[in-house]
Amino acid sequence: MIEMENVTRLYPRGQEIIEALRGVSFRVLPGEFACVRGASGSGKSTLLNILGCLDRPTSGTYRLECDNVSQCSDRQLSAIRNRKIGFIFQSFNLLPRTTALENVEIPMVYRDGRVDRRRALRALDRVGLGGRASHFAAELSGGEQQRVAVARALINDPALILADEPTGNLDAAAGRDVMRLLQDLNREGRTILLVTHDDAVASYASRELLLADGRIASDRAAFTSGPAMGGSR
């Protein structure tokens, strides 16, 4: 599914050059549920940008389902984001003055321009928001907004879901709802890559990559037998 080989990413900042990633190599198999952890400044965000095809590595190769993403043009990268990747963000990132339904439809606009309204409605039903389709995103609660975002992420049936602190802005109950949705998506065979600080959230993953100072510090299977449902947050 994901193959990273010796990926580096350098940023110029003023006179100096920041080494955000200094040779990251790892693989994720199809259907895995992995989480990436690390202190801030460890390179998590940069790694996630590259994984999400929003950024390109300075050197090294990144393959997503065998496509060598490092050499794609903007148009090809956009098509990959559109078809293969679903994004879930900490701050939901919905268009506030747009209805839930239209938010879910956005990825279809950039696929082939055919907007299948019934499909978008089914996706909203699936996250339990079929009755909220015509509400503006700004009118929904945080948990509802994040579930709209999940519906949007899966509307084009992507193989990979990238979730960046998906529960960071949610209360415990709403966070659990979102994590259960992700768990369901994983059981359907979708690969999930999760970035989080939260132990409870990380416990849903079956594998944990620890990033430190631009390198993979540890890569181990998570031995918890199941998600810790206590949820301290």
Next chain:
Amino acid sequence: MNPGKLATQAARSMRRYPLRTSLMMAGIVAGIASLAALASIGEATKRETMRRFKNMIGTFDTIMVRPGGGRSRGMPTLVNVPPTLRFDDARAIATNLPEIKAVAEMQSAFDIDVKYRDRAASPAVFGVSANWLSLRSDEVEQGAFFSEEQDQSLARVAVIGPELRKSLFPDDDEPLGKTIRIAEVPFQVIGVLHGRGAGPAGGSLDNLALIPVNTASRRLFNRDYVTMLIAQLKDPSRSEDAVAAVTALLRERHHIRPPALDDFAVTNPAAVMARVTQASGTLEKILTGVAVMALMVGGIVIMSLMSIAVSERRSEIGIRRAAGASRGDIVMQFTLEAAFVSLSGGLLGVIIGWGGLEAATRLQKLPPVFVWQPLGVSLLLSLAIGLAFGGYPAWKASRVDPAQALRS
């Protein structure tokens, strides 16, 4: 990807920000409204001027010769006639010059009383040759024009204009066969002219009586010189040559040698016409320039407001990019938005401009002329402005780093 869907997205964005959209449209509306109105008024005025000229001159295949100094420009005036252009001059032009097909003679007098029973009027009284009608492409609506024979035999017959008819025979009396008195000389009315309408100065061309030129010369005015000659050209496209030939012939006949100036003037209506329409063309150009400047301001407003919109909508751009929009899609969306705004502004402007034009034609008493070309051009122009001035902000939008935009 799909332009139709992108257009829908663009239209939605317009609706989402109504205040910004209307501000962006304002400049374009003002510019296009004035441009559409000005251009249409210019075009309508030009057409009206041409129509009035044609009313007065009849056709453009003639040149006019009148007595007096060669310095005067524009259309001839018919008062204070110097006695330098004679009947034999007319005959010489008609017989000697191959460029000329026919010559009509005209003598005129104003402030002559024309009476019928107890009614009186003071129309223009023209003594004209029998071929006048065809050279001026005039028509007789009722009765007939006088003939060459009637002219030669000094017949006392008259053809009157519709306005004179109205003042002398107001009760729809049959004028034909009636005897009117022109300067106390009795004339029989044998025809009524077709109306010509207004001349270039706005006055009526229908308040007149036409009588045979020889009758006028010997029985009425007692003059052997003419007010004006109208020479019909064989080839209207070579009017300048004909003017030169007539000038040369008359100078020779009048024994004028350089450096003495002509004692006659030749007017070429086609050339006068060209000058007049060119003058109104210049005015039109200036006004158009002003309107185009207003449009440029409108375009700059669009550009700056769109640029602000781009920085305000960074997160939207990030969301769309993450959802699979390429840079090209973003450029397209923002350009389309600008083009939509501008085109809607243009449409509104054309409607307002058209309303203003209606009002203006009423005030100026011009006949409402619908000229669609300036309106179409205005619409196209507004679209072009949207594309041109929306292009830069759209490009800026496509350069927003989605990763950063999504995190902020």
